[in-house]
Amino acid sequence: MIRKVSILDRSRTREGYTAPQALRDTVELARAAEELGYHRFWVSEHHSVPGVAGSAPTVLAAAVAAATRRIRVGTGGVMLPNHQPLVVAEQFGVLEALFPGRIDMGLGRSVGFTGGIRRALGRDTGDADRFEEQLAELLGWIDGSQRAHPEVHARPAEGLRIPPFVLATGEGAGIAARAGLPMVVGDLRARGKVAEAVRRYREEFRPSPWGGEPYVVVSGTVAVASSGEAARRILLPEAWALAHSRTRGSFPPLRPAEEVEALEMTAKERELYEGALAGHIAGTEEEVAGRLAEVTEATGADELLVTTSTYDRTALLDSFGRLARITGLG
Secondary structure, rough: OOOEEEEEEOOOOOOOOOHHHHHHHHHHHHHHHHHHOOOEEOOOOOOOOOOOOOHHHHHHHHHHHHOOOEEEEOOOOOEEHHOHHHHHHHHHHHHHHHHHOEEEEEEOOOOOOOHHHHHHHOOOOOOOHHHHHHHHHHHHHHOOOOOOOOOOOOOOOOOOOOOOOOOOOOOHHHHHHHHOOOEEEHHHHHHHHHHHHHHHHHHOOOOOOOOOOOOOOEEEEEEOOHHHHHHHHHHHHHHHHHHHHHHHHHOOOOOHHHHHOOOOOOHHHHHHHHHHOOOEEEEEEEHHHHHHHHHHHHHHOEEEEOOOOOOOHHHHHHHHHHHHHHHHOO
């Protein structure tokens, strides 16, 4: 069984609740995660998405760190192509200075997912192709090795120890391996692809000042409840949001499970909805424990990052409590 278990919360908005409430829910979930013994709590970066309130992850990470005492806090991730590496270094430097020894720097290579968002950010799809170069620059600002701007220093980041992680989408596994950094890979529905990415990463890993050996974090949705049906209901709001986004071009706030169950769906919507429900790790404590053991055997992962979102916050907290028991947290 994977012993280190962490949470990534995307600050999903819910029908009938405001975006500010979603951010406050994230902070409250972080407090609960700390009490349950989770290892890390990460937040994400999304721009102009109606269903996601988390657009400024380093700001939200500061609020989470201020509201907790022990749990590691970070980003899953800051999308580096959207930003200047110097500014990212400075932001994480401030976080590490304020909350020493608790900050993680999770980094991704995505850019805004629509042309309008990319134009507003001053970026285009080609910027993602420069991720490896941007990553090297960012690390150089932190460890003081960058020479492109010898008169400039990232303060207070320079010289601090801020652990970086690479979100391994596309070429990310190779980039993480060449940089000698920990890799975050998902989702668990495509376990064969995940296992292959892990294998490639371990084979190509080059030790670096940031890490002497590979470190693998696997991520995905996990739902645990008193019955398989109750666990499945946790998944319904997110599955419908994904189906809606694929058919209507907008990722909406989450709706209650009972509303989703009552919806009339087109054949295409139903196909996408059922596809979005398939393959996740969901069930009773015994069932989920068995499936997590399979993931451990297939990937040899060092850590599990749980990305579950749902409308019912009580059911979500209960799921995380049950998962903590399964994995021996506390």
